[in-house]
Amino acid sequence: MSSVAEKVIAGDIRAVARLIRDIDDGMPEVREILKELYPSTGKAYVIGITGAPGVGKSTLVDQMLNHIRKDDKTVGVLAVDPTSPFSGGAILGDRVRMQRHSMDEGVFIRSMATRGHFGGLTQSTRSAIDVLDAMGKDYIIVETVGVGQDEVDVVKSAHTTVIVVIPGMGDDIQAIKAGILETGDIFLINKADREGSDKTMSDLRLMIDMDKKKYEGGKWKPPILKVQAVFDAGVMEFLEEIEKHRQYLIETSDGLQFRRKRNRVQDELTEMVKNRLIEEVLENLTETGEFDRAVDSIVEGKLDPYSACDNLVLPALGVSSGGPVKGSEVL
Amino acid sequence: MGNKRHIRVMVAKPGLDGHDRGARIIARAYRDAGFEVVYSGLHQTPEEIVEAAIQEDVDMIGLSSLAGAHNYLFPRTVELLREKGVDDIVVCGGGIIPDEDILALKEVGIKEIFTPGTTLDEVVKWVEENVKPR
Numbered sequence: 057m058s059s060v061a062e063k064v065i066a067g068d069i070r071a072v073a074r075l076i077r078d079i080d081d082g083m084p085e086v087r088e089i090l091k092e093l094y095p096s097t098g099k100a101y102v103i104g105i106t107g108a109p110g111v112g113k114s115t116l117v118d119q120m121l122n123h124i125r126k127d128d129k130t131v132g133v134l135a136v137d138p139t140s141p142f143s144g145g146a147i148l149g150d151r152v153r154m155q156r157h158s159m160d161e162g163v164f165i166r167s168m169a170t171r172g173h174f175g176g177l178t179q180s181t182r183s184a185i186d187v188l189d190a191m192g193k194d195y196i197i198v199e200t201v202g203v204g205q206d207e208v209d210v211v212k213s214a215h216t217t218v219i220v221v222i223p224g225m226g227d228d229i230q231a232i233k234a235g236i237l238e239t240g241d242i243f244l245i246n247k248a249d250r251e252g253s254d255k256t257m258s259d260l261r262l263m264i265d266m267d268k269k270k271y272e273g274g275k276w277k278p279p280i281l282k283v284q285a286v287f288d289a290g291v292m293e294f295l296e297e298i299e300k301h302r303q304y305l306i307e308t309s310d311g312l313q314f315r316r317k318r319n320r321v322q323d324e325l326t327e328m329v330k331n332r333l334i335e336e337v338l339e340n341l342t343e344t345g346e347f348d349r350a351v352d353s354i355v356e357g358k359l360d361p362y363s364a365c366d367n368l369v370l371p372a373l374g375v376s377s378g379g380p381v382k383g384s385e386v387l
Numbered sequence: 388m389g390n391k392r393h394i395r396v397m398v399a400k401p402g403l404d405g406h407d408r409g410a411r412i413i414a415r416a417y418r419d420a421g422f423e424v425v426y427s428g429l430h431q432t433p434e435e436i437v438e439a440a441i442q443e444d445v446d447m448i449g450l451s452s453l454a455g456a457h458n459y460l461f462p463r464t465v466e467l468l469r470e471k472g473v474d475d476i477v478v479c480g481g482g483i484i485p486d487e488d489i490l491a492l493k494e495v496g497i498k499e500i501f502t503p504g505t506t507l508d509e510v511v512k513w514v515e516e517n518v519k520p521r
Contacts, residue, residue: 070473073444077521081392144393145418151439152428158435164442169393169423 061092067191069164076166079183082335090183096190100132101302103195104214106202111220112246113199114153116285116294121157123295124195130162132188134181136200136207139169146170150199164188170207178209179331182324185213209327212239213320216301218294220244221260223252237263240278242297248282248290257282276304337372392520397445399427399436401464404454409482413449416507422514433463440468440476447518450497452482457492465496477518481505 063071078086103120105113117133124131135150148167157163168181181198188196198214200207211217219240243264245256260280271277279297283290341347350368353359359367398414400407407429417424425443427436440448450461461480468476480492481501489500498517501510 070441070471073442077395077444081520139423140418143419144421146423147414147418148423148425148443151443152426155428155431155435155439158439158442165439166442167423167425171393 057092058089060089061190064089064093064187064191065096072164072187072191073166075187076168076184079180079187080168080171082180086183090186093186093190097186098189100185100189100193100196101216102185102189102214103197103298104211104217105197105199105220106207106211106218107220107244107246108225109201111222111225112285113220114150116220116244116246116283116291117150117197117199118154118157119285119288119291120197120295121154121160121163122288123292125157125160125162128162129194130192131164132185132191132193132196133163133165134184134188134196134198135165135167136181136198136210137167137169138201139171144171164191164193178213178327181210182213182327208239209323213324215305216241216298218242218244218298220246221256222247223250223256225256238267241276241301242294243278243280244294245280245282246285248284253282276301276308337369341368341372394422394447394514394518394520395425395443395445396422396447396449396514396518397425397427397436397440397443398449398451399431399440400429400451401431401433401436401460402452402454402456403430404452404456405429406453407451409453410449410451412507413451413481413510416511417514420511420515433460433467436464437467437471437473441471441473445476446520447477447479447514450478450480452480452484455483457482457484458488461492461497462495469496475521479513481510 060071060075064075075086075089079090105117107113114135117135121131121133133154135148135154137146137148137150139146146169148169151158151165151167154163154165157165166184168184185196185198198210200210202208202211202219217239219237219242221243223245243260245253245260247253257280264278264280281290281294281297283294285291338347346368350359350364354361354364396417398410398417400410410426414424414426425439425445427439431439436448436450448464450457450464452460457480461478465478468474468478477498478496479499479501480497484492484500484502486502489502492500499513501513
């Protein structure tokens with residue numbers, strides 16, 4: 057086993073931090089290390105927390121850390137913030153709310169930027185989860201705004217998915233409905249002292265009740281809780297719901313090997329193959345200039361994009377197109 | 388994918404100093420320059436800053452101080468990094484730092500000190516020239 061993998065499994069903070077950086081930066085050499093770490097994963101319980109900016113996700117996570125640490129369990133946190141599409145930079149500010157835990161050896165907090173690469177967020181976050189899992193964290197909390205398919209996928213890969221809203225977000229509830237609302241295992245109304253929390257509660261309840269069929273036969277029905285994270289009000293009850301959901305998963309699925317469940321593995325592998333293909337094929341084509349040449353011929357009207365795509369992809373995959381690929385003079 | 392190193396920077400406010408507008412403007416300028424910026428929040432001890440910088444694997448720590456305690460807080464940060472065997476995180480500082488303190492701070496390992504009047508372009512350019520994403 058490589059020394060990096062050994063250090064990660066031994067819980068070496070610096071090795072873990074650097075490995076996550078390499079994952080984020082897309083360094084190909086991390087693949088071998090992740091292969092070595094994989095047998096040590098699958099033990100941590102993963103909690104996904106999502107909600108619009110400003111609903112109090114980081115403050116909530118901070119309070120959760122406090123409670124979980126009292127039980128002497130260790131926690132890894134991945135806080136995802138958006139990358140500016142204009143500069144490629146990002147301000148990662150989630151940590152500010154959790155910084156009181158930074159000296160606690162049982163807590164590892166890492167901020168990640170979405171970066172906006174091809175589905176890369178999903179993959180790099182999942183790999184980072186594996187790293188924290190292999191280092192022996194009991195819980196891993198992933199915090200994200202949950203906008204876009206990538207972030208939805210990240211949250212979906214958690215054991216328990218938590219959706220945080222605040223009062224007065226009536227229309228926003230409709231807006232998130234189409235995305236991840238269906239995936240919520242627990243709903244939280246944070247800042248519940250604000251006006252409108254009862255209305256938000258009944259909106260959510262109505263929405264969940266409309267899916268009544270989904271919960272027949274003892275299936276998990278998402279609870280809705282009011283909390284005030286900043287005062288730690290209701291957070292303990294929230295953690296109890298997570299525990300209940302965990303028990304439910306243990307009883308109904310094949311135990312805690314939830315991340316190894318078939319459809320999950322299928323999703324992950326699909327993602328991985330897709331990314332890998334893009335990486336290998338597209339990058340090579342860009343380097344050789346073939347890609348640019350194809351773009352030129354389309355722009356000049358010499359080639360249609362469908363043939364161009366065939367010309368680029370099939371040879372790269374070692375597939376013969378079943379006949380001469382037409383090209384020039386099509387248009 | 389990505390396969391490109393991004394510069395990661397931590398902007399930190401050590402000590403009992405509640406003035407972070409400058410730090411936030413710097414953070415914003417760094418972001419606009421394409422860096423990933425982790426902001427520490429207020430009232431951090433050097434211990435907390437160093438621990439966070441290690442967990443975040445940043446290439447640089449930018450310390451902001453406007454309250455006069457830089458002669459303890461800045462060197463202590465550098466010292467803690469050394470104690471932890473970290474030799475590849477650049478530390479620089481900014482804020483209300485009298486000229487007569489600058490030389491001593493640089494001698495203990497603060498790579499650069501930025502004082503009032505420095506433009507955002509200068510601050511960004513310095514990072515681009517002096518901080519290599521590993």
